[in-house]
Amino acid sequence: MKLAEALMNRADCQKRIEQLKVRLNRSAKVQEGEHPPEDPKDLFQEMNDTLQELESLMTAINRTNAQTVLHDGVTLADALTKRDILGIRRTMTQEVINAAAIKQDRYSRSEVKFIPMVQIAELQKQVDQYSKAYRELDTGIQEMNWKTELL
Structure with a gap:
C-alpha cells in the first residue's frame, strides 16, 4: 500500500x-x-x-x-513539520495584516484615529513567500506520498 x-x-x-x-x-x-x-x-x-x-x-x-527521505535529504516527518510551521507563519502574518488594514470611518476630528504599526506591504510580501514555500513543499510531500510504500 x-x-x-x-x-x-x-x-x-x-x-x-x-x-x-x-x-x-x-x-x-x-x-x-x-x-x-x-x-x-x-x-x-x-x-x-x-x-x-x-x-x-x-x-x-x-x-x-x-x-522516508526526500530529494534534499530531509525526512518526510521533518518536511511535514516545516510545512505546518510555514502554514502557521502564513496564517498569523495574514491575521496581523487583516487587523492593521481595518479602516475605521471617522465622522469628526475629535474621534480617535487608528494608525497601523506594521508595514502592510512588507508583511504581504512575507505572506506571499510563505505561501509559495508552503505550496512547493506540499507538492513535494504529496509526490513522495504516492511514490512511497507504507512500512
Missing part, C-alpha cells in the same frame, strides 16, 4: 469514529419502553475495531514518515 492510500484510509477511519460517536450518543439513552435505534454493544465493537485499524495506520504512517 502506498503512503497516500494509508493517509486516505486514516482520514476515513477518523470520519467513521466521529460518526460512531454521534450514533453511540444517540443510542445511549432512550425513553422507558423504547428501543435504541442501534445496539450500543455493536457500536462499541465497531468503534474498537475502527480505533484498532486507526492505531495500526498511524503507527505505520509515522514509521514511514520518519524513515
Whole structure:
C-alpha cells in the first residue's frame, strides 16, 4: 500500500469514529419502553475495531514518515513539520495584516484615529513567500506520498 492510500484510509477511519460517536450518543439513552435505534454493544465493537485499524495506520504512517527521505535529504516527518510551521507563519502574518488594514470611518476630528504599526506591504510580501514555500513543499510531500510504500 502506498503512503497516500494509508493517509486516505486514516482520514476515513477518523470520519467513521466521529460518526460512531454521534450514533453511540444517540443510542445511549432512550425513553422507558423504547428501543435504541442501534445496539450500543455493536457500536462499541465497531468503534474498537475502527480505533484498532486507526492505531495500526498511524503507527505505520509515522514509521514511514520518519524513515522516508526526500530529494534534499530531509525526512518526510521533518518536511511535514516545516510545512505546518510555514502554514502557521502564513496564517498569523495574514491575521496581523487583516487587523492593521481595518479602516475605521471617522465622522469628526475629535474621534480617535487608528494608525497601523506594521508595514502592510512588507508583511504581504512575507505572506506571499510563505505561501509559495508552503505550496512547493506540499507538492513535494504529496509526490513522495504516492511514490512511497507504507512500512
